Amino acid sequence: MIHAVGLDEKADARIAGLSGGQKRRVDVGLGIIGRPELLFLDEPTTGFDPQARRDFWQLTRSLADEGTTIVLTTHYLDEAEALADRVGVIAGGKLLALDTPTGLGGRDTEEATIVWEEAGTRHTPPLGGTHRGGGPAVGPVRRGGARPAGDPTQPRGRLPRAHPTTRQRRCTRGRLDHGGGGPMNALAMGWERTLLELKMYSREKEAVFFNFLFPILLLVMFSTIFGGQFSAADKAAGMNAGRLFLPGLIAAGVMLTSFQTMAMSVTVERDDGTLKRLRGTPMPPVAYFLGKVGLVLATSVAQLIALLLVARFLYDVQLPTDAGRWLTLAWVFFLGSFGGTVLGIAYSSLGTARSIGAVVIAPALVLQFISGVYFAFRDIPSWLQQVAAIFPLKWVAQGMRSVFYPDALASQEMAHAWEPGRTAIVLGLWAIGGLLLCAKTFSWYKRGTT
Numbered sequence: 001m002i003h004a005v006g007l008d009e010k011a012d013a014r015i016a017g018l019s020g021g022q023k024r025r026v027d028v029g030l031g032i033i034g035r036p037e038l039l040f041l042d043e044p045t046t047g048f049d050p051q052a053r054r055d056f057w058q059l060t061r062s063l064a065d066e067g068t069t070i071v072l073t074t075h076y077l078d079e080a081e082a083l084a085d086r087v088g089v090i091a092g093g094k095l096l097a098l099d100t101p102t103g104l105g106g107r108d109t110e111e112a113t114i115v116w117e118e119a120g121t122r123h124t125p126p127l128g129g130t131h132r133g134g135g136p137a138v139g140p141v142r143r144g145g146a147r148p149a150g151d152p153t154q155p156r157g158r159l160p161r162a163h164p165t166t167r168q169r170r171c172t173r174g175r176l177d178h179g180g181g182g183p184m185n186a187l188a189m190g191w192e193r194t195l196l197e198l199k200m201y202s203r204e205k206e207a208v209f210f211n212f213l214f215p216i217l218l219l220v221m222f223s224t225i226f227g228g229q230f231s232a233a234d235k236a237a238g239m240n241a242g243r244l245f246l247p248g249l250i251a252a253g254v255m256l257t258s259f260q261t262m263a264m265s266v267t268v269e270r271d272d273g274t275l276k277r278l279r280g281t282p283m284p285p286v287a288y289f290l291g292k293v294g295l296v297l298a299t300s301v302a303q304l305i306a307l308l309l310v311a312r313f314l315y316d317v318q319l320p321t322d323a324g325r326w327l328t329l330a331w332v333f334f335l336g337s338f339g340g341t342v343l344g345i346a347y348s349s350l351g352t353a354r355s356i357g358a359v360v361i362a363p364a365l366v367l368q369f370i371s372g373v374y375f376a377f378r379d380i381p382s383w384l385q386q387v388a389a390i391f392p393l394k395w396v397a398q399g400m401r402s403v404f405y406p407d408a409l410a411s412q413e414m415a416h417a418w419e420p421g422r423t424a425i426v427l428g429l430w431a432i433g434g435l436l437l438c439a440k441t442f443s444w445y446k447r448g449t450t
Contacts (some may be wrong), residue, residue, distance in 0.1 A: 021047025026169025193291025242315030247400035262344025332399030
């Protein structure tokens with residue numbers, strides 16, 4: 001697609017660094033991704049150089065040959081003649097003419113006369129006679145267009161056909177096809193979206209630092225600063241600063257990579273028009289959300305692995321040895337990440353690109369302090385413990401403590417137990433509620449626009 005719109009040399013460039021004409025090519029590329037059945041192109045080759053223009057013409061012909069109906073507006077008459085099956089001339093908001101390129105203006109019925117000048121004398125060969133030199137005379141010439149021979153009354157697009165093509169029937173049944181829209185194609189595009197999201201995320205240095213690296217740096221700092229406060233007896237029992245802070249920082253990392261990342265990125269994409277442009281492409285909407293979920297899973301899993309490696313090899317934290325605890329880690333991590341993702345997407349509707357930072361970070365920071373991330377949960381006042389118990393972060397942190405802490409410390413929880421069943425119920429309810437809120441509040445368009 002990048003080659004088709006003539007942007008090979010800018011394949012690794014950011015859109016903000018492209019020229020106006022190059023951004024126009026990106027818009028055209030977004031419009032033809034997915035091989036749509038009906039495609040509107042508004043002056044698509046404006047700003048293209050001659051070679052890119054010819055390449056795009058070839059791409060347009062290929063789309064039409066494969067069954068895509070294309071409505072194209074252009075000020076280039078040669079472009080209309082080269083590409084169109086039917087041409088409409090519009091002036092003053094009115095359709096003045098509609099015909100095939102060869103029939104427009106009666107060119108297919110009028111005769112053309114060849115006239116030339118030689119030695120100052122104007123010559124017109126007689127019809128049916130001979131010209132000077134004895135050869136046959138030039139007769140009437142029927143004007144023709146630049147289109148290949150064929151039935152000009154039958155456009156190559158999809159809509160005029162009375163019966164679905166084989167390709168259409170395959171798409172209707174939902175099987176994958178190189179230009180169809182079935183579930184398999186949505187999954188494939190979701191995977192491509194995930195790769196694109198990861199690439200864009202890696203370029204956002206602030207997001208990488210505050211959402212991905214921040215919990216890892218805090219683990220290093222806390223383990224180093226507070227490491228000397230643990231007695232030999234504590235260390236003999238396997239408890240040290242790294243083990244104390246690890247569960248809470250894993251929980252904080254889940255929230256940062258899911259809730260905070262989604263709330264801030266979706267808001268920015270909505271306000272700068274990215275979502276609106278994506279909605280106008282043939283990309284299935286589910287592919288966008290699959291890309292976001294893929295981004296959260298990839299970054300949160302990578303962060304979890306990094307935290308575990310740092311804790312184990314730098315601070316000698318004892319990791320679980322039985323499968324049950326690892327299973328608990330898996331389902332708490334999944335429910336927390338999924339719930340944070342859908343809640344973050346829903347929460348993005350509360351702010352704009354300018355305000356979303358404060359709207360997200362301030363509440364998230366408060367929740368981290370009262371949910372046992374930075375302090376032992378037993379040291380937090382009981383009324384704040386009750387407030388924290390309303391939100392999912394406290395339950396993710398408690399689930400992680402049940403994985404990494406000795407069972408004897410369960411007595412220090414609010415209910416004097418790890419409560420795995422209640423943890424699963426609360427996180428599950430938040431995930432379902434977040435999904436419903438996401439479906440109810442999500443919008444592709446900036447507030448006040450359509």
